[in-house]
Amino acid sequence: MVSFARAAVVFALLSICVRAQTGRPADLILRNGAICTMNASRSWASAVVIAGGRIVYVGTDAGALKLAAPSTKSIDLGGRMVLPGFHDSHVHLESGGTAMNECQLKDLTTPDAVFTAIRKYAAANPGKPWVTGSGWDLPVFPAATPRRQQLDAVVSDRPAYMTAADGHSGWANSKALAIAGITKDTPDPPRGRIERDPETKEPNGTLRESAMQLVTGHIPAATPGERAAALKRAASLANSLGITSIQEAAADDSILAAYQTLDQRDQLTVRAVAAMQVYAGKSDDQVAELVGKRTRLAGRRFRATAAKIFSDGVIEPGTAALLEPYLDRGGSRGELNFEPERLTRLVTRLDHEGFQVHIHAIGDRAVRVSLDAFESAQKANGRRDSRHHIAHLELIEPHDIPRFRELGVIANFQPLWAYADPYIRDLTLPVLGPARSRWLYPIGSVAKTGATLAAGSDWPVTSLNPLEAIQVAVTRRGPTDPEGPAWIPEETIDLSTVLSAYTINGAYLNGQEKETGSIEVGKAGDLIVLDRNLYKIRAEKIHETKVLLTLLDGREVFRAAGF
Numbered sequence: 001m002v003s004f005a006r007a008a009v010v011f012a013l014l015s016i017c018v019r020a021q022t023g024r025p026a027d028l029i030l031r032n033g034a035i036c037t038m039n040a041s042r043s044w045a046s047a048v049v050i051a052g053g054r055i056v057y058v059g060t061d062a063g064a065l066k067l068a069a070p071s072t073k074s075i076d077l078g079g080r081m082v083l084p085g086f087h088d089s090h091v092h093l094e095s096g097g098t099a100m101n102e103c104q105l106k107d108l109t110t111p112d113a114v115f116t117a118i119r120k121y122a123a124a125n126p127g128k129p130w131v132t133g134s135g136w137d138l139p140v141f142p143a144a145t146p147r148r149q150q151l152d153a154v155v156s157d158r159p160a161y162m163t164a165a166d167g168h169s170g171w172a173n174s175k176a177l178a179i180a181g182i183t184k185d186t187p188d189p190p191r192g193r194i195e196r197d198p199e200t201k202e203p204n205g206t207l208r209e210s211a212m213q214l215v216t217g218h219i220p221a222a223t224p225g226e227r228a229a230a231l232k233r234a235a236s237l238a239n240s241l242g243i244t245s246i247q248e249a250a251a252d253d254s255i256l257a258a259y260q261t262l263d264q265r266d267q268l269t270v271r272a273v274a275a276m277q278v279y280a281g282k283s284d285d286q287v288a289e290l291v292g293k294r295t296r297l298a299g300r301r302f303r304a305t306a307a308k309i310f311s312d313g314v315i316e317p318g319t320a321a322l323l324e325p326y327l328d329r330g331g332s333r334g335e336l337n338f339e340p341e342r343l344t345r346l347v348t349r350l351d352h353e354g355f356q357v358h359i360h361a362i363g364d365r366a367v368r369v370s371l372d373a374f375e376s377a378q379k380a381n382g383r384r385d386s387r388h389h390i391a392h393l394e395l396i397e398p399h400d401i402p403r404f405r406e407l408g409v410i411a412n413f414q415p416l417w418a419y420a421d422p423y424i425r426d427l428t429l430p431v432l433g434p435a436r437s438r439w440l441y442p443i444g445s446v447a448k449t450g451a452t453l454a455a456g457s458d459w460p461v462t463s464l465n466p467l468e469a470i471q472v473a474v475t476r477r478g479p480t481d482p483e484g485p486a487w488i489p490e491e492t493i494d495l496s497t498v499l500s501a502y503t504i505n506g507a508y509l510n511g512q513e514k515e516t517g518s519i520e521v522g523k524a525g526d527l528i529v530l531d532r533n534l535y536k537i538r539a540e541k542i543h544e545t546k547v548l549l550t551l552l553d554g555r556e557v558f559r560a561a562g563f
């Protein structure tokens with residue numbers, strides 16, 4: 001805690017200035033709270049005042065009440081905690097919103113539970129020409145490979161296609177495979193794999209990476225209106241979890257259109273930066289197209305100023321790029337989606353054009369070549385305020401850990417993944433071995449170097465709730481696990497570090513740290529009220545915390561029933 005008295009004097013002076021400038025009476029006073037400002041000195045206050053969507057005062061209750069006008073609303077927080085709105089720096093908001101209306105398979109732990117859910121959904125949606133869904137967890141099926149016959153048994157009248165929770169595998173029934181023309185003679189596409197019966201070589205229904213597009217290209221596309229509605233639905237869900245800013249992690253043209261539509265209608269209830277997807281199969285001229293889109297799409301709460309590169313896949317089916325071989329794949333080290341020379345060329349060009357580059361890297365080889373590419377870009381273009389970041393960072397070779405700080409690359413972790421769940425226990429530890437596994441999600445080690453940490457959910461891959469991820473970052477145990485030893489305890493981080501990642505560092509990542517990310521005079525009124533103070537509860541309880549109120553530009557975008 002810092003000295004409130006001294007802070008109050010400074011804030012009172014500032015508030016008078018700002019009030020004089022805006023000439024507006026206070027709209028809202030939040031008082032008697034534990035206001036965690038996340039400003040540079042991480043100071044606390046008890047009151048905050050909002051006028052015209054901006055924060056005009058942060059300090060004591062007495063100071064705040066001096067700004068009250070007859071029209072001012074005032075909320076007594078009863079000691080509850082206030083934080084800046086959360087920033088989710090890697091999320092697929094539009095596809096998550098779409099998935100909310102499809103068959104949802106997330107967190108079902110047995111094949112039978114998955115089959116039942118699909119059967120019910122198909123029965124409830126008899127008019128849909130395709131039965132689509134997502135969220136099946138890889139560890140539910142042997143070798144992470146469900147069969148087409150299993151899907152045929154629950155959907156026999158129509159094509160059916162279910163995307164895995166991580167988005168890197170798909171599962172099709174026989175009708176869907178037939179429509180896509182996938183037979184035993186179909187070759188694996190570049191950067192993809194059609195899983196096959198070892199004897200007959202017939203496709204068995206599971207498709208990896210780019211092979212998924214062979215089927216998804218035949219599924220009737222959502223209309224622009226449906227996509228905008230999906231995005232709106234997802235943004236509301238995000239608001240209910242305290243999220244006010246996001247980086248959309250892989251935007252194609254239809255996703256970009258959905259953001260633009262909502263932004264133009266003033267219905268976008270998050271600040272959003274989109275990372276426009278860069279395709280391995282397209283020539284480098286695609287960078288010029290991105291420049292045009294960036295200009296065309298610049299809006300009020302929406303900008304498309306980042307470019308997304310998938311440098312590899314994921315560890316479980318062996319598609320992540322490792323420095324040393326997987327222990328179970330005949331010497332394979334996985335595959336890079338972009339050869340290092342090409343990655344360097346693309347990153348250098350994107351950097352030169354002023355894009356923020358957002359790279360998906362899971363395996364330690366993908367992480368290394370991504371850092372190499374950023375280093376080369378810096379050498380070629382000079383060091384600029386680029387705010388490039390690498391998301392996921394599942395496995396980092398220890399020599400690469402200091403390079404984030406050295407190169408100014410933001411480490412964008414998904415902290416909810418950093419505990420020994422079945423993905424780790426059953427599908428990751430056995431294929432990496434103990435020595436390498438020590439360096440799975442080395443969040444603490446990267447933090448210790450002084451690198452900037454950001455955080456995100458990767459929803460709909462995993463839960464959108466930041467409070468679950470915040471808990472796991474601190475405990476390295478499952479959100480609902482009881483107290484106990486952390487998984488790789490050296491890699492835990494403290495609450496303040498993870499809160500920074502979810503607030504001010506997320507704002508920095510999106511280039512909006514002057515506008516949002518902390519509760520300071522002059523910034524937008526993006527803040528949330530929690531039902532308890534995270535610093536005063538046991539870490540195991542953080543995930544039970546509820547968001548009571550979410551303000552964006554001082555406007556209520558979520559209020560819990562009863563608050």
Ligand SMILES: [Zn+2]
Pocket residue numbers: 090091092249458
């Ligand atoms: Zn993602």
